[in-house]
Amino acid sequence: MSKKCRDKDGVSRRDFLGLAAFGAATVGTIGALAGSLRFVKADVYAEESKKFKIGKIENYPQGSVKKMDEKNVFIFSDEKGLYAISAICTHLGCIVHPSEYGFQCPCHGSQYTHDGDVIGGPAPRPLEWFEIHQEVDGTLFVDSGKTVPQGTKYLFA
Ligand code: FES
Incomplete structure (x- = not known):
């Protein structure tokens, strides 16, 4: 039986690394979506009135x-x-x-x-x-x- 290493709050190293990986993946996904929205919006600018x-x-x-x-x-x-x-x-x-x-x-x-x-x-x-x-x-x-x-x-x- 494996023994989990826990800190004083009861969070194991494995849980911490899992949360950190999930957080990094979430931030990366949001960044990628935000970047791709740039391509969804047409690069059309209102022409100045003549x-x-x-x-x-x-x-x-x-x-x-x-x-x-x-x-x-x-x-x-x-x-x-x-x-x-x-x-x-x-x-x-x-x-x-x-x-x-x-x-x-x-x-x-x-x-x-x-x-x-x-x-x-x-x-x-x-x-x-x-x-x-x-x-x-x-x-x-x-x-x-x-x-x-x-x-x-x-x-x-
Ligand atoms: S610009 Fe060439 S004739 Fe007017």
């Missing part, structure tokens, strides 16, 4: 053109309404400048009409037009994440 304020309609008198420099968007106002055209060249992404015929890209010479159609240079497609909408408080927004067909305007009421 919507930005452009102020009130009275800030855009008929015939005005404003460039939102930090957003690379031109805001035009004509007799019908407002419209937003991207200032980003569709060739390689340089910033276009207004010209007598519309827009000119300084990088490789692409030329666009006032509506953004390509009339020269390597640009593969027209400049993008973006959605403009008005909130209930009258503030106008451009959403450069939403393109609209060329000619789409936010109509004056």
Whole structure:
């Protein structure tokens, strides 16, 4: 008959080692599960909104053109309404400048009409037009994440 070695609390060395092994296994299992949860969650991050304020309609008198420099968007106002055209060249992404015929890209010479159609240079497609909408408080927004067909305007009421 074997004789168990017990301490003063009555826990044998075998019991202690068994508990220690169980504790180590439990901690390891929890760590592995926590690590694997990282793979269950998709690595998808919410994209930053591309919507930005452009102020009130009275800030855009008929015939005005404003460039939102930090957003690379031109805001035009004509007799019908407002419209937003991207200032980003569709060739390689340089910033276009207004010209007598519309827009000119300084990088490789692409030329666009006032509506953004390509009339020269390597640009593969027209400049993008973006959605403009008005909130209930009258503030106008451009959403450069939403393109609209060329000619789409936010109509004056
Ligand atoms: S980036 Fe505009 S023409 Fe090349």
